[in-house]
Amino acid sequence: MPLITPSSISGITYASAMGPVAAVAYASSVSTNDFGGSGAWLIEEQTLTVDYWRFPRVAPSGLNLSLSAASFPLHVAWTDFWVRVQGTYTRSKSYDIYTSATETRMQLFGYQADSTDQEGVTYNGDSTGTSLPVSALGCNGTVFTSRPWYSRRLWVDGVDTEVMETTLNPVHNMYMGGTMGDFASLDDIFQDKYWACSEITYEGLTPSHPNNQWALGMRTPMPGAHIASNYDPDEDFVKTKVPQILDLVADKVKQGTLGSYTSNSTEMIPSYSKSRHDYTTIIG
């Protein structure tokens, strides 16, 4: 069996054509001279998933008061993104057999977008008719890691360590002040319906949720997600902003500051790096 010369891993090498062949059983025909035999290897991986929901922000159009009637006309002033993020980073030691000395693969992403909002209203592009425009991320959906970032090299004794970093729970770019009332988590609040995003229901005046007093705030706005007025998918170019969104989310998750001003260890993945992202599968 020919000996393959190990390649350098200075910088980040994109080697998409070479997939890792992990957990291959040791074969007697394989020379133990191949890359030190079965390793040991240091393998790094990272993933990121961003769930998003577009929510409406309403603003007053007027205020009409008398002793016998009250009205407070409102309109959708803009819509924006509430995101929920989960990520992982692992650094592990492996004795599997590989056919190359090193390997690095960039992290690729895919997305699923829904054109129907939580109230069942569907939004399609004028030109596309029955679907979202190609540039739109729609009413809600997920940007997910379709292929984790992967790096393998020879293990260095006394230097390398194994580690697993992940957020304790999904982290949000929104935060909650006040009491949670009937809800157990931010997920509960938002996914209940849009009314939870509107201050008009603030302070327990919502008939179905009289015990809620909260203050919802946005800590980290997503680039390009703020769209003025009623949602119009033809004005939605958020998919083109996915690189900025994922870069921002990556930095915030690395720092633990997506949902808080100060670093929060339960929301932190210190070893996560946006430099491992490859966005070609999202925006071409």
Add this chain to the structure above:
Amino acid sequence: MANPVPITPVLMTPGQYYAASSTSGMQPASGNSGIFSGPFLIEEQSLNYNYCRVPEALYASATYSLSSYAQTMNVGQTLLALQCYADYTRRKSTEHFDTLNWQQNQRFKVLSVSADPYGNEYGTVSGGTFGPAGAVVTTQKYYMRRPWKDADTEVTRTAHGFNFFMSDALAPYVLQVPHAANGGSQVYAMNNFEPFATHSWLRGTSLDGARGTWANNLPGGPQGTLHPGAENAVWDMGWLGQKTGPWMPTQDNTTDVYIVTDALGVMVKDSRLVRDGATGNVLNSYANGFKENHEGFSEYNPDRHTWT
């Protein structure tokens, strides 16, 4: 907009004259012609107040989507905002009177108008009832005269206050913890419904974390225009004249005037009126004996009011 017109005043004790411990039916006559020269102790008290019925609007229901928003609201209850003036004197007199002792209780008149501050009319307002706004005035002061005793002292008291105060509409809400007064004048709220109608749901931090976004979008510009330099909501020191639901004149009756005026007298007596432009934690400071935001005096006695 209709102009409010005065409702014919009604004396609250029509055809009655109450002199609980007077020695005769004669009016107290001062001057030099009486047979008793004193000295006398003369006690007087009066109470006058402006009132405005104000609505509390409640959120009823809403439908949302990313492209539309519709909601309904209703008037959950109406209340009386009160601006009160109270006076009390106890003085020594050497005038001559025809009687040695005299006492007559305090009598009132309601001067109601037909429309709210926005010119809205709600139907016929019966005489002797509050209606949407107006004033209650003392038509006859409480008066008591008796011979002066050596231990007697002269006293003059006055109070001007409200049954509510202005607070920061946008302060973070904490259940059961009242807001601090923000120094805004209550006079504004006597003629504008917004601070009352919206105080229960206008407070809070906006969704994007920028305080004031919501209230600052009120018609007419930022909330600060409601009262210069302040974001106003109201907190009460004791709402009076509560009526459930949308208000109509038929909800009012003359008994309301007795009840509210007597209760206001108790607020004067207990120093629970809030001074104009109060600042700080009004409710807690009252509970803890710090009365710097409060108006009133213990000499006022609502038992001297006469309602027949």
